[in-house]
Amino acid sequence: MSKEPFIGMDPEEFRKTGKEVVDWMADYLRDAEKYPVFSRVKPGDIKGQLPAAPPSEPEDMESILSDFHRIILPGITHWNHPGFLAYFANSASAPGILAEMLATTLNVNGMLWRTSPSATELEEVVVDWFRQMLGLPAEFHGIIIDTASVSTLVALTAAREAAHQQVRERGLSGRADLPKLCLYCSEHTHSSIEKAAIVLGIGQDGVHKISSDAEFRMNTGALATAIEKDRRDGWLPFAAVATVGTTSSTSIDPVPAIADICQREKIWLHVDGAYGGAAAILPEMRYVLDGCDRADSFVTNPHKWLMTPMDCSVLFTRHVGTLKQAFSLVPEYLKTTDGSVNNYMDWGVQLGRRFRSLKLWFIIRSYGVHGLASMIREHCRLARHFAARVQADKDFELMAPVPFSVVCFRYHPAGISDESSLEHMNAQIMDRVNAGGEIFFSHTRLNGHFTLRIAIGNIATSENHVNRVWELVKAEGDKLKQR
């Protein structure tokens, strides 16, 4: 530290320490497997090692980094580990990390065009590259938002505005002229839709969950019937949310049929492709976005399957005007005379906007579209490979189709049909494998069945890892049998 701590670290000290940190980062990216993927600490273990009060005087960077290694690392569940197969696995790739280093140093806030023209214009270009990669129509324009939770909130705020009920000005409460608003999604829709509905004042009662078919896809007949009945009952339907790659089973809602209904009923169609959307980069999987060209808004997250460090979600819409109509508020201190430039702050909730397009630019260029497609193709192949092993084993069963890189399965030996026994056994298998430190995976529930779920999505996950999880799961199953 400098003698005057408020001046900051000496640039040469920063240079030296920064390079030591890069050495650690390179080692980590090479050797992430040496860590137990799922943290083994107990609640309170980390907290108990940290002082309860902040230091008054400066501390050396050396001791801070040493505490990072000694205290923080053991409490990390390693998302960037090739054995991470839980939730939707993700990756911080090398090009993405390099870009984040630069973006953090510049510390740009891209709220207005003038607060960094490069941030706005690179975002416009890179999201348009991404649009082309996904095969979405040219009338879709995109904005980078932190998470799909907020992207969806923004999309549904616009959808509510598009219902022409003067909600921006007059709100929703205490209005005798306003029917009760509702939106539609399947029972497999991500919780962020319901959360958005809560925030928007639609309420959980206004989230009308449509049943799914045997493969966890929204029943469009039920959707049409629900809208008709709801209108009769005095509701005002304003949006439907379809999912391409649901979180539990990665099922794909029948978007073309849903788009037909939305078009006929004049309600906003939002498509959540947070995870699955990326697969449309593959020519042979382009079909997963069938019908999405007719959506009003579409979200997909490069920070899930596209090797982009957290956070980076892209919201596309054909109705930028409606987004601005819902959100634009320009106080005097943000007024500019820059003319017809794009000020992304007008498109959503957040005024503060990190320079997130930089990492997406680095990644698309570093891997090329074919490179990105190769990785996704390989992950899908690995998932099918694992699914084949499940299907070939009489003690295990596949619980859902495998359209992407997620496999839902369970241990189900002959002669056991009691659901609570099966749940107990499968939970045991999961907990024991996860405790081993090589692999971390998670569960879901499908048709009431406790279901094991592996999600392949880390850049470094190879066939060896997938074979290993099968070995481990199989071995735990065999142990249960022997009792």
Next chain:
Amino acid sequence: MSKEPFIGMDPEEFRKTGKEVVDWMADYLRDAEKYPVFSRVKPGDIKGQLPAAPPSEPEDMESILSDFHRIILPGITHWNHPGFLAYFANSASAPGILAEMLATTLNVNGMLWRTSPSATELEEVVVDWFRQMLGLPAEFHGIIIDTASVSTLVALTAAREAAHQQVRERGLSGRADLPKLCLYCSEHTHSSIEKAAIVLGIGQDGVHKISSDAEFRMNTGALATAIEKDRRDGWLPFAAVATVGTTSSTSIDPVPAIADICQREKIWLHVDGAYGGAAAILPEMRYVLDGCDRADSFVTNPHKWLMTPMDCSVLFTRHVGTLKQAFSLVPEYLKTTDGSVNNYMDWGVQLGRRFRSLKLWFIIRSYGVHGLASMIREHCRLARHFAARVQADKDFELMAPVPFSVVCFRYHPAGISDESSLEHMNAQIMDRVNAGGEIFFSHTRLNGHFTLRIAIGNIATSENHVNRVWELVKAEGDKLKQR
């Protein structure tokens, strides 16, 4: 690049490139002043240099970095430049950047305790350190959110929930039992409050703006009167927002008197201290948070005045239970058996949560509380120093008190009283100084007067910079006089 691009960059290549990037970062942090602070590019200049379509094949990191320097940098407005005095100036400090490098590499999603116990527990500890530094009571608990825009949205969602109108379940629309909800803020409140009200379905009509006194502080008499009148008129007041450090003039609303009213009226008090809150770290400025111990929620942004790279906003509340009541939704795939741990995803909108506590931990430890206080103290001294020069010059006038590090002033030579002439002259001064590349500042409007505004907040801004902006402004004023 590896031969198989989907595997990612070779670790040794990453190590080498990472160190080159660190070299550039160190040079940049040392020499940021060599860049024009305010980007000189014209709309479209950056976009015009970027290919309209993404590359199919991988490109070298060398050419990507070269394009970063050649194309992107000229379009950057340098927020991390000591001459950046616009909006609320901020800093990415060396310790914060090092922490971001590590956080990006780990790429943790701290949604659940188990998805990285260190992320959750370090966040709990560091926000409690921060609470102590600000002198807030122990019953305040904190969460790190990306921006104050979202922190405020979360706080006001909780406030709406606290009004016991079953909004989470039943929503706001089509309810004959529900009066029209409203909230209060001053006419100087940040636009994020109004944006939150739009999203929440309160509507702009439900944002009741209370007049301010001559020093831009909310008139509490007017607040009490408005609530009384609104209740008579059938409104349901549910929240008031007070600001400590308004964006235009950094005025401080009379929080103790507002807290009295909120307590009496049983409405939620949210305090926006996004910028000003940090000053409470100084014992001699602790008073800026007088009354905030009685708030229901309080937000302040380390990414503004506390040298923390974007993004990092801390929301404190004494009602964590209400936040969870408003937001908690736990789908099966996120259910855990970890017992009574804290899962921060239950506290707000976002499920994806970057490991932001790491940078705040690095910064508080690197500088120490006294080091952070010294920087803020110096910035406030520089602002008073600048204000004194303004006051001593007969051609300039101070437009607002200077409680923090922002100075509002204008050129106003004797004999000119026409407001549109004054506006034109001041806008000219601003544009000309900004075009020079040494200094970038912005404007606001106070009591209808176009007002110049310098905001001191970058770690490297020194008395020399503040003297220089005065020289430049003064010289432009003199030029106008000579015509």
